[in-house]
Amino acid sequence: MSRNVFGDIAVIPHLPHADQAFALLTRLARIVEPIMISRGLFVSRLTEFLPQPEENLLGLNYGQGWWICIGLRKNNHRGINQFRPEEDLLDTLLHELTHNHFGPHDANFHAYLRGLKEQYYLLMSLQGDDRQPERQGDGRYHQDRDRDPGRRPQVPGGRDHDGMYYW
Template sequence: MTSFAITEVKALVRQPQRVQAQHLLERLAVAVLPILTRRRFHVRRLHEFFPKDGALLGMNVNRGAKIYVRLRPKRTPESFYPYEALLETLLHELTHMVHGPHNEAFYKYLDELKHEMEMLMVRGLVGEEGVRFAAAGTGQRLGGDNISVPIRVAAVLAAKRREQYNSLLGGETSRRLGSLSAASNEIFNPQALRRKILEAAERRRRDNEHCRNVLHPGASHEVLGIESSDDDEDSTSNGARQQAPDPSASDIIVLEEEDDAHETIANVPAVIDLLDDDGEEKHDDVPRRAGRKRKRGDTVDIIDLT
């Protein structure tokens, strides 16, 4: 087993269909293993979560210390999102291993991961899920028999998966980097070029709303749908949202226990323990709850929802 395999995969215990949820997470872990190995990504844990905010799809804590994925719609927790949509969410969170903000570099890297995943599927190199996408003559199930699937069929299936990504998640995905289609000469048409620029700008705007970093004042474990057994020391993360909170909020989210209040900090690039040598709080311009004093050594979970 490669050293880049995800060491812990765990579904929520208190939700229905736990066996199916566990199976989904394991499929996802197997599917991205070649990418983890090639990119040298260390993801310690892949867990399910069920946040009260139905728009929150995923969260990457401390660049892979733990990745959370929402498997179920908020209104029908006994059902699951399509596998393709879950895989899309996981690839998004893996992109946050390298890039935080949703900028050109982020989308370029995300498209690279999607293209790489499709090629793995076509060649049958993503575990059991990749068997149906093996190419004739080259596709072989790892540890199994040769697969006889015409390459044209595999290509059609891969194209259908791209269409499913687009319909499920909105916008374009899996665009071939550095390649042009047969009708690509339209890009030199000024109107077509302007349209493509506007589409790219709209994609960034939408993702900045859906996946922005915020200071979430009530992000307790209960709100995020994280069970008590999932408590750990992890702190910094990126996550996927589908609704934009207050744009004046900072790009940091502070997670504490449910009975702790959360201060709204604007335009602060990091959370700093402001204690002098005697352990007393220093006076500064950062708003904080009256009467509450943080002690040296207190642990604070920091989450960036993106």
């Protein structure tokens, strides 16, 4: 993989199956690399993170791409040995890449994210993968149906931490 779009890729080494986690995160990076190159996106660090079970976080973007964290594993009553489905992880990575340009989940954010997803599905179709998302009446993909664009997760004090975008 070219290092011109991701400076560093890392996982949590003390968690079970760290080698599988690294292979998965590297695969996700390879999949989105052509999209990132076409849009001039760069991420200094792409890492795994493990949110607390009560947190509803799938990804974080610090400093508009300085550091993106992806929750690769399910952290629930079944433990941390289960990885999330690849399609969900790709959706999260595209979401976090959108935060390189847009902070708030407003119309501009969703339009840019839609464009990234369309590029992703075009790329997959060119590679012989016939996955296509089903669209809702408002043009959003079904993966987005439960996300309220105006809702931001609550953090202590009710504010977001500086430089951090939550999802």
